[in-house]
Amino acid sequence: MSNATGPIADLSYRTYDGVLDPPTQRWKVIAKQQIMRTIQHKWFWRCVTGASWYYIIMIIVLAFIDSAMQGSERGAQQALEQLGALDWTAQFLNGYSFGQLWYLFIAVIAGAGSIANDNKSNALLVYLSKPCTKKDYLWGKWVGVFVPVGAAMLVPALFFYLFGAMNYRDFGFISDDPWLLLRVIAMTIFGAAFHASLVLGVSSMFNQGRMATAMYVGMYFITNIVTVFLGVIISEAHGARESIQTLAEGLYYCSIDGINIGIAKIFLDIDVATVFMGVDNGINVDRPAPLLAFGVMIGISLLALRLVWKRVRAVEVVG
Amino acid sequence: MPVADFQNLTVKYGSFVALEDFTASLPEGCVGLLGPNGAGKTTLIKTMLGFVDPAQGGGHILGHDLATEGPMIRQNVGYMPEQDCHIPGMTAVQFVAYAGELAGLPSNQALRRAHEVLEYCGLGEARYRNVETYSTGLKQRIKLAQAVVHGPKLLLLDEPTNGLDPRGREEMLALIRSVSHGKGLSVLVSSHLLKDIERICDHVVVLLAGKLRAAGPIRDLKSVKGQPVDVQLREHNLEFVDAIQKMGMMVEELRKGEYRIYSDTKLDETARQVFAAARRSNAQVRHLALAQRSLEEAFLEAVHV
Numbered sequence: 001m002s003n004a005t006g007p008i009a010d011l012s013y014r015t016y017d018g019v020l021d022p023p024t025q026r027w028k029v030i031a032k033q034q035i036m037r038t039i040q041h042k043w044f045w046r047c048v049t050g051a052s053w054y055y056i057i058m059i060i061v062l063a064f065i066d067s068a069m070q071g072s073e074r075g076a077q078q079a080l081e082q083l084g085a086l087d088w089t090a091q092f093l094n095g096y097s098f099g100q101l102w103y104l105f106i107a108v109i110a111g112a113g114s115i116a117n118d119n120k121s122n123a124l125l126v127y128l129s130k131p132c133t134k135k136d137y138l139w140g141k142w143v144g145v146f147v148p149v150g151a152a153m154l155v156p157a158l159f160f161y162l163f164g165a166m167n168y169r170d171f172g173f174i175s176d177d178p179w180l181l182l183r184v185i186a187m188t189i190f191g192a193a194f195h196a197s198l199v200l201g202v203s204s205m206f207n208q209g210r211m212a213t214a215m216y217v218g219m220y221f222i223t224n225i226v227t228v229f230l231g232v233i234i235s236e237a238h239g240a241r242e243s244i245q246t247l248a249e250g251l252y253y254c255s256i257d258g259i260n261i262g263i264a265k266i267f268l269d270i271d272v273a274t275v276f277m278g279v280d281n282g283i284n285v286d287r288p289a290p291l292l293a294f295g296v297m298i299g300i301s302l303l304a305l306r307l308v309w310k311r312v313r314a315v316e317v318v319g
Numbered sequence: 320m321p322v323a324d325f326q327n328l329t330v331k332y333g334s335f336v337a338l339e340d341f342t343a344s345l346p347e348g349c350v351g352l353l354g355p356n357g358a359g360k361t362t363l364i365k366t367m368l369g370f371v372d373p374a375q376g377g378g379h380i381l382g383h384d385l386a387t388e389g390p391m392i393r394q395n396v397g398y399m400p401e402q403d404c405h406i407p408g409m410t411a412v413q414f415v416a417y418a419g420e421l422a423g424l425p426s427n428q429a430l431r432r433a434h435e436v437l438e439y440c441g442l443g444e445a446r447y448r449n450v451e452t453y454s455t456g457l458k459q460r461i462k463l464a465q466a467v468v469h470g471p472k473l474l475l476l477d478e479p480t481n482g483l484d485p486r487g488r489e490e491m492l493a494l495i496r497s498v499s500h501g502k503g504l505s506v507l508v509s510s511h512l513l514k515d516i517e518r519i520c521d522h523v524v525v526l527l528a529g530k531l532r533a534a535g536p537i538r539d540l541k542s543v544k545g546q547p548v549d550v551q552l553r554e555h556n557l558e559f560v561d562a563i564q565k566m567g568m569m570v571e572e573l574r575k576g577e578y579r580i581y582s583d584t585k586l587d588e589t590a591r592q593v594f595a596a597a598r599r600s601n602a603q604v605r606h607l608a609l610a611q612r613s614l615e616e617a618f619l620e621a622v623h624v
Contacts, residue, residue, distance in 0.1 A: 013439050013498050016432055016470025020423035023390035029420045037408065113407075121451075122404035126465060129368050129398035130421035131390040313370075 023131030027140035030132070034144020038110040044148065047109065051102035052156035054095040059163055066167075083171045088164060089268050092157055092184050096191070096264050099153070100257050103195060104220050106152045111145035111199035112216055113209025115308065120207045124312065134312055138305070142196050150192030157184050187267040191260045194297050198256065201304025204311040223255035253288040259297050262288040321346055322473050322505045323367065325385075327376035330359075330366050330529075337362040339529045341376070345507060349499035351516035351537075352509040353618060354526035360509040361401065363526070364475050368398055381472050394423055397466035401477040401509075403458055411437055411446040411453075415464050422469035432468050440464045440494065456487035463494065467504075474498065474506045480515055488515070495519050517614045525621040533621035540617040543610045547581045548589055549573070551606035558600035566592050579610050 038044050065082060068075040118124055127137050161181055164173040177183070199216050206212040231251040253262040265271065265287035272286075287293075323345040330338040338359040352360045365371045367380055369389035378385045380392045406414050412433050419429030437446040440460040445453070450461060459479065466474055479495060480488045496519045499506035510516055516523060516537075523540060525533040533540060552559060555576045563570050568589070569581040582589040590607060597604045612620075 013467070013502050013504075014435070015503050016424070016428075016468075018428055019425065020394060020469065021425065023394045023423060026421055029417075033417055033420075117407040121407045122400070122402050123406045125398070125400045125402065125404045126406060126418055127421065128370060129393060129396075129400070129466075130418065130469075131394040131423060132421050133390070 026130070026132035026136040027143065030127070030137060030140025031143035031147070034110070034114060034141060035147050038144070038148040041109050044106060044109050044152075047102045047105045048152045048156075051099035051106065051152050052095075052159075054091075054098040055156045055160040058091055058095075058160065062163075062167070083168065086171065087176075087270075088168075088173050089177050089180060089183075089270055091160070092180070092187075093261075093264055093268050093270055095157055095160065096153065096187060097261050099156075100260060103149060103153060103191065103260075104217065104256075107145065107149050107195035107199045108213050108216055110148045111141075111196060112203050112213040114141050114145065115200060115203040115312070116206040116209045116212040119204070119311075120209075134309070137312060138200075138308055141200055141308075142305075145196040145199060146192050149195050150188055153188035153191055154185065157188065183267045183269070187264045190263050190267070190297065194256075194260060194263075194301055197301035197304045201307045204308040220256045224257045227251045227253075227255045227258060249285045250288060252285055253293060254296070259293065259300070262293045263297055266290050266293055323378065323380045323507075325376065325378035328363075328366065328373050328378055329375045330362050330371055331374045332371075337529050338366065338373075338526075341526075341529075341531055343524055343531055343534050345505075345524070346522055347505045348522060349496070349506045349508065349520045351520035351523040352507055352526065353511065353513065353516055353523050354532075355511060355622065357528070358526040359529040360526055361477055362529070364398070364477055364507070364509060367475065368393060368396065394469070395472045397469070397471035397474045399462045399466040399474070399476045399479055401481055404462065405450040405458070407451065409450060410448060411442055411450055411461050411464070414450055414461065415446075415468050418465035419468040424469055429468070432470075433464075436464045436468050437461075441490065455482045456484065456490075459483060459487070459491060460494075463491075467498065472503070472505065474504055476506060476508045478510055479508060480510070480512060492519055513614045513618055523614075525618060527622045533617075537614060538611075540621070541611040541614060543612055545581055545583075546586055546589075547579050547610040548586070548593065549606070549608050549610045550578045550580060550593055550604060552576045552578070552597070553603035553605055556600055556602040559596055559602040562596035562599045563593070566596060568592065 062083075065079045069079045070076070118127075124137070128134070158181075161184065167173075169175070174180075198219075199212075202216045202219070203209070203212040206215065228251075231249055234247070234251070235249065252258040270287070321344040325341050325343050328338055328341040329336065341359075341363070352363065354360050362371065366373055367378075367385070369385070369392065373385070381395050383391045383395070385392070406417060409417065412430070415433035415437055416426070416429040419432055420426055424432060434446070440463050442457065442460055442464065445457060450458070453461065459482070463476075463479070466476075476495065480491050483491055492515060495506060495508065498504050499519065506519075508516065508520060520537060522536050523534070524531065553576070560570050560572070560578070563578075563580055567582075571579040571581070573579055580589065580593060582592070584592070586609065593607060594604065596602075
C-alpha cells in the first residue's frame with residue numbers, strides 16, 4: 001500500500017519473524033512493568049519524600065551543630081557533647097519507625113491494585129495465555145511491590161548512612177557498630193518483603209483496587225489500635241504484676257506496624273530509641289523474642305502468599 | 320501437517336465431564352469449532368493453552384506436547400478470549416506492547432510490533448487512548464491485536480464476534496479471514512454462529528456435550544449423499560422433469576423452477592444428461608451445481624441425538 005494515509009505505510013498483516021526470548025523467567029517483564037507503573041505515580045514520590053523526613057531533619061540538625069562548632073568555643077563544647085552522646089543506630093530505628101505510615105501508603109500504591117484490578121479486567125487471561133506461568137505472575141507481582149517499597153525504605157537510610165560515614169567517623173558513626181549498614185539493609189529487606197506479601201494477599205481477595213486499599217489500610221490501623229489499647233487495658237488491670245505487663249506490652253508486636261518495628265529492633269540490636277537529647281520516640285517496648293517475631297512475620301507472609309496462589313487462576317473450576 | 324492433534328482427551332471439572340474421549344486432528348488453515356453452549360468448545364481451547372489439565376489422554380499443538388511443553392505452546396499460540404480482558408490503566412499501545420513482551424518479544428520490537436498490529440486491526444489514533452474507555456468493538460479488536468502481536472503460528476479465537484454490531488461483525492470476520500488465509504497463520508475459531516463459521520472457515524469440528532460429533536472440510540459436511548445436482552431453470556418446465564425421469568433419474572422440485580436430480584452415474588455424466596434433457600424440452604438452464612446442504616442442516620444432523 002504505497003499511497004496509505006496512515007503513519008504506517010504497509011497495513012497488511014505480516015507475521016513477526018524476529019527474535020523471541022525463550023519462554024522462561026517472564027516474571028522479570030511483569031516486575032519491570034509493575035515497578036514502572038509505581039514510579040510513574042506522583043504520590044509514590046510524595047510518600048518517599050514523606051518517609052524520609054526524619055533523616056532530612058537529622059541532616060539539618062547535624063549541619064546546624066556543625067555550624068555551632070565553628071561559631072564559639074562554648075557552642076563547640078556543647079555540640080561535641082551532644083554528638084558524643086548520640087546513638088547512631090537509634091537514628092535508623094527512628095527513621096524507620098517514623099516512616100512506617102508512609103511505607104504503608106507506598107505499599108498500597110505499589111500493590112493494592114496490582115492483582116485486584118487484574119481480577120476486575122480478566123487480565124489473568126492475557127498473562128496466562130502467554131508463556132507465563134502462575135509462578136511468574138506471582139513472583140513478578142511480588143518483586144514489583146517489594147522493590148519500590150524496599151527502595152523507599154532503604155535509599156533515604158543509605159543516604160543518611162553515607163552522610164554520617166563521611167562526616168561523623170570521629171564521633172563513633174562507624175566504630176560504634178561496624179555492621180550497621182548490613183543491619184539496616186536486612187531490616188528494610190524484611191520490612192519490604194512483609195508489606196509486599198501482605199498487600200498482595202489482600203489485593204488477590206478483591207476485584208477492585210480501592211476495596212483492597214481500604215482493607216489493607218484498615219488492617220494496618222485496626223491491628224495497631226487494638227493491640228496498643230489491649231496492652232494498656234491488660235497492664236492497667238493487673239497493676240504491678242510484671243510478667244503480665246511485659247506480655248501486654250508485647251501485644252504491640254502483633255500489629256503490622258509492630259511486626260515491622262519488632263524485626264527492625266532485632267536487626268539493629270536495640271530496645272529503646274532515643275531521638276535526641278534524651279527524648280525517646282514513643283516506641284519504648286523491649287524488642288520481641290527473635291524466634292517468635294520472625295515466626296509471626298514469615299507465617300503471616302506465607303499465609304498471604306498461599307492465598308494469592310489459590311486465588312490466581314484463569315479458569316473458574318466448578319463441580 | 321496438522322497444527323493440533325488430540326488422542327482420547329478427557330477433561331473434567333470435579334465430577335462434571337466437559338470433554339470426553341476427544342480424538343481429532345486440526346488441519347492448517349481456518350478451522351471452526353462448532354457446538355451449542357456447554358458443548359466443550361471453550362474447555363478445548365483452555366486445555367490447549369494449559370489452563371486446564373486433562374484427566375486423561377493428551378495431544379500435540381504445533382508439534383509440542385500438551386502435557387509437558389505448555390510454555391512453548393503458548394509462545395507459538397495467540398489467544399483471543401471470549402470475555403473482555405485487558406491490563407488496567409494502559410493505553411492500547413502499552414497493553415499490546417506489554418503482551419508482546421510477555422510473549423517473548425524484546426521491548427523495542429514489542430513497541431514497534433504493537434503499532435503495526437494495532438494499525439492492522441484498525442485502531443488508528445484510538446491506540447493512544449486508555450483501553451478502559453473503549454467500546455465493545457474496539458475491545459474486540461485490541462484482543463485480536465494482543466493475540467497476534469508476537470506472530471503466533473496458531474490463533475485461538477473464542478467467540479470473536481460476540482457483542483459486535485453488524486458492521487463491527489463484518490469487519491471482524493474480514494480481519495479473521497484475512498489473517499487466516501495466505502499469511503502462514505492457522506486459526507481455530509470457536510463460535511455457535513454458523514454463518515460466521517461458514518464465511519471464514521474451511522474446516523469444522525462439531526462438539527456436543529463434550530463429545531466429537533463431526534469433523535472435516537465444510538464442503539464435505541455440506542455435501543448430500545449420492546452426489547445429486549441442483550438445477551435452476553429460467554422457468555418451471557414439466558417437459559424437463561419428464562425428460563429427466565425418462566432417463567432413469569429421480570427429480571425433486573425444491574422451489575418453482577429449481578430441481579434436485581439424483582442419479583447413479585458419475586457427476587459429469589449426470590451434467591451431460593441434464594443438458595440433453597434441457598435441450599429436448601427447450602428449457603434454459605440458469606444454474607447447475609453439485610447439491611449441498613446448508614451448514615445449519617449439516618450441523619443439526621451432526622448434533623441430532
